[in-house]
Amino acid sequence: MASGKVSVAATVDSERAQRGASRIHVAGFAWAALTVMIFSGWFVVTRFGVTRELRIWDIAALRFGIGAILLAPAVARRGCHLPVARWGEGLIFAVLWGMPFVLLVAFGLKLTSAAQAASVAPTLMPVFAGVFAWGFLRERQGRVRWLGYAAIITGLVCLLGAGAAVHGAPDIRGIAALTAAAAMWAVYTLLFRRSVLTPIQSAALICIWSTAVYLPAYLFLGLSRFSLASPGEIALQALYQGVLMSGVALITYNRAVSLLGSSAATAVIALLPAIASIFAIPVLGETPSRAEWMSIVVIVLGVLLASRPLPERRASTCS
Secondary structure (H helix, E strand, C coil): CCHHHHHHHHHHHHHHHHHHHHHHHHHHHHHHHHHHHHHHHHHHHHHHHHHCCCCCCHHHHHHHHHHHHHHHHHHHHHCCCCCCCHHHHHHHHHHHHHHHHHHHHHHHHHHHHHHHEEEEEEEEHHHHHHHHHHCCCCCCCCHHHEEEEEECCCCCCHHHHHHHHCCCCHHHHHHHHHHHHHHHHHHHHHHCCCCCCCHHHHHHHHHHHHHHHHHHHHHHHCCCCHHHHHHHCCCCCCCHHHHHHHHHHHHHHHHHHHHCCCHHHHHHHCCHHHHHHHHHHHHCCCCCHHHHHHHHHHHHHHHHHHHCCCCCCCCCCCC
């Protein structure tokens, strides 16, 4: 009788654990979906900005300057004293996903298109994350994930090829910059998963360090072109770069990584090409061809495979 009660209790506990894991999974994908929507719009809005009066340097100043002001209380308020080691960790994060990352992506956007840029950095990032986790952290990826990574790369190659047939060959410098940005993004994702910093603390430190290093050079060299841009253009970039990207998106993405793990979260972000391509049609007049849409579908299928959770290893019953 006692063993029967223990068995029932164990079953109930198991069901509760499964429901809790399911809720966490759903919440993680919700945070990731919100991040995808913001990031997708960012590629379009940034492309819109750098092809008009504002330049890469202005975009970066708005993103991190406003972000630092908004998020500073998360690490600088009374009673909140981060250890020196955490500030050092924040500096590493700022190098990987702060100013250098934004400048690389903005440079890539300047030389390519919104659809091409959104098809390189976000789609290669989960591939880099998976390969780095497998190579350096000895994390299993499984056959399904490897198949997903292969599909993502295949779709990306086809997408760039289809775009070249319609719009001309993409600029190699732009593709190289976006590829480097993807690798940096992947390393940041793997490191953040092991960090004790909260999502908002990480976002705040990225903005603060980026502003402290970049803003003095930006002002000293006289790189500002705000006097040439319209108030509406400046307001749009300030809202999207400073509030949505430096604040909201950094927090939502970090939250998704915390709940889903780096591989699944980064794979969901690879849906960006499809969303960004849709956004680019009315805003930039950049309409993908049929071949490009087919390539995007391949990328999406790869994302679905790469984002699947790994099966748990069965415990050995051998004694």
